[in-house]
Amino acid sequence: MIWYSKNQGGVIWALVLVGFLLSLWLVLTSTDKTVFPAFISDPFNFSGWINDGESWMKKNYRWVTRLVAGVIKEWYYSMEDFLIEAPWLFIFALIVIPTLKASGLRLTLFAVFTLLFWGFVGMWEQAMQTVALMALSVFFSVVFGVLVGIWCSQSNRVEGFVRPILDTMQVMPAFVYLLPAIFFFGIGGPPAILASMIYAMPPIIRLTNLGIRQVPKETIETAKSFGSNRIQMLTKIQIPLALPSIMMGINQTIMMALGLVVLAAFIGAQGLGYEVWLAIRRIDVGWAMEAGLCILFMAIMFDRFSASLSKYEEKVTFKDQLVFRLLPQSWYKNSLAYLVENLIEKVYKLVKWFASISVGVLSNLIFLMIGIFDRERALVCKHFLRNNVFIFSFIVVLSLIFLVDIYIFEIGTFPDSWRLSVREPVQVGVDWLAVNPSFVAFTKGMRAFIYLYMLNPLDYYLLHLPWWFTMVSFMIISFVTVGLRFACIAFALLCFIGACGIWAESMITLSSVLVSVAVCFIFGVPLGVLAAYNKRFRNFQEPILDAMQTLPSFCYLIPVLMLFGGNKVSAVIATVIYSIVPIIRLTILGLTQVSESFTEVSKSFGGTTLQTLVKIKYPMAVPSLVMGFNQTVMMAFAMQIVTPLIGGKGLGREIFQALAKSDTGRGLAAGIAICLLAIILDRISMALTEKQRKALGI
């Protein structure tokens, strides 16, 4: 017994080794792929039941879902028509002017650039369609999300019920929301909007709940002591004070809605996602790049804009120093920069003066008109107008553009003749790479290596490992890391996967994900280490990582398809490119977060950089690395849905085939299986971090 407790770590490792050797023996002596026992999977005809349920629903309740879909379709068409038929200058003013007021000159210039970019590459209409889809989903998300959030904040029981649902929702890959949406609402805009609404609700619910609960107790007590009832408390105190939190929620919701709305091209939604989808089918890298950049710029613009709405910008400057609007504040000593900024400041003042004059004139007019009836109210109106110069000058500008368009000359949608293309250079570049002999040799070598030494062996291993062994292993791992309850849950979930008859496909997906994650680690950790130690490299890398996280997943498919062909390895490579960002980011975080004092101590004991890295920084960075592992795994699972387009196999392909054959049950089963695998891996890896985070006191 003493021997056991002394060598506990060693005993565990020995047991793991024995288990692994046993599994190898089982695999090598097996003759065929493992098959989940037929006596369980045959009667459990999950896809059949779903399809039957769908037919039943179609017969009896179609009118309800069609009604809802019809109403949303009408709203969407109106919005789309409005955005496309409105003069483009109108849309410009609509977006640019509030950006100027809320976020300053830099973001405004970026917004102008973005809008012009959409027009120049000929994707104005598609951009407007995407904006329409996004606007509607965000609107619905916010309306329902805020209501649910308020409800959660008022009742602890409701919160306790809602929270695990929100947790699960955040783990599920975005595409999974589209399947039930098609089931109920058909294809096109309405299911995209409804799926985005549901997908993007968790941040709003969470942050509304948080914001309201975080209102200081003293404030609430004061309000109570003044005799406010619950409703007054809510509407006049809690919600206004929770606004920054809610705005942050809206910011996250916008980003999530944009992500799913773009993905919804798979179910017939129009817009920029559709452009990328078309480009994939034509293997036109330049075209896909243009569409991808449109999406990227749109995302950055909306993200920064909504973020600035939730911040209280406190500009820390000296009293009479000029606030730099365009150039970085740190350049204030440069006389040329100062001159430029002075000029900009003067223009600003001029515009402000002009706006206040025009609103002043307007307010006087209205004062005169209303003053005929009621002098007091007229005065109130006049002051209201004068105090909100910005809003009213904004309305004036919009109306002017509108009137000019109708009566003077038609501005129309973005002028066709203003065209600029980035397609050519991109296409030429990729074409050159594709025939360049050394690059071809490199890609062939990489393809062979990954396939022969990583993907194929792991596929064979997982497919031939008896199903009961895999299940027991998962259960043991869950039990050791998380707990008994989760081990039972894992058992049930894996049984479900087996009973649906998709065990083999699940193993293929699992193997693809594990190989992708392994390759991510091989390339990502060194990049992270490099960035942690070299500030210049880090500054260079940051915007690239930002862009990679915003580009929709399927933009990565095309260059990979062109350079590596259509096969399982390409699927892995595309997954790696998409999922590598969290690993790099969290490696950097882990290494830089290690308290300086530890490094100091190590140095004082004579440790070299390498020794410090390997023996001190790396072990302490492990929790961050495991978080990186967790996020990368989630992203890799999400990518499995899209990779069938370039030859990926497994559950993603099941979903595609199901969609093509209109077999909702099969698609749903595969989608659920992906979620379940993701949940199991997520819980295990998060539990690993928990123990170490607690141990390190993080």
Next chain:
Amino acid sequence: MNRSFLKACFIFILSPIILSLSLVGAHAAKRLNAVVPDWTGGEITCEVAVLILEQELGYKVNQVEFPSGNGAWEAMVGGDFDMMCEHWPSYTEGDTTFIAEFGGDGTALNLGTSGIVGLSDYYVPKYFVDANPGFKGWEDLNDYKDQFATIESGDKGRLIGCPVPGWNCYDQIRLDMLNIDFVADELGSEAASLAEAQGAYKRGEPFLLYLWEPHWAFGAMELVAVGLPQNKTCDTWTEADGYKDCGLGFWPATGWAEDHTFNSGRPDFWNDPENADAKKFMANMNFENIHQSTMLALINETGRSVKDVVQEWKDNNEDIWRAWLP
């Protein structure tokens, strides 16, 4: 009192603006939802129909991307779209299920042939046939399977098969029934298959490619057909019968028949007297292979968009399509 009054003022000022804007945006044109086929040839045929519907008959067509296959049929029958273009009878299974004339339940309408006649087969590059005079047809494929093998297919040969399962090609089943020791690869899209084939062609490697006429690839590569067995339909090969095969000599152990492609639509839409003109146009439409082939070649060479090329064709060939209008 003041604040709520001001809010009312505000709304009073804003609402006329919003109302007038929404009136501007009100769509008066007739709307039509059409599916975009997932191969370039089909896209061209559909684009011809769509442009004429939009520019000559005053429709506002909403083109939707959806993978072809039974799912698309179900979606159309369910009301999600109004029209599908260029069905190939020996591929599509929805016709026998939904169109009355072919034995279905009448929930879809045959809008008439599109004019395109299709032929499909498996092809090998000419340089392979020249280098291997012993190769006569599909029966000899097994003797050369190692030349067609890839890393992933191991010691079996590789067929670059139908790109998506929705086309109902049943490549692997055909290979297995004919005892051809090959693996059928579904690469996900027409472009992916062609990219793979063209890559192999440039490197002078043998490949077995599923292809159909009309296609630009015949202009870019010299290909020879392997001559699959003559097509004969199998009555039990349907979803309702659980895809029971009829043995050798019948589908799917055969090649494809000559396909007289047709368009289909949703009866509620097309039987509406408001759309009678459009229905007549669809019935008269006779878009010939030669036009599609020319446009396919143009698109492949210049990389221009389908819309662009079809618009140009329409502008220059008024005498052809004028005859289709009622």
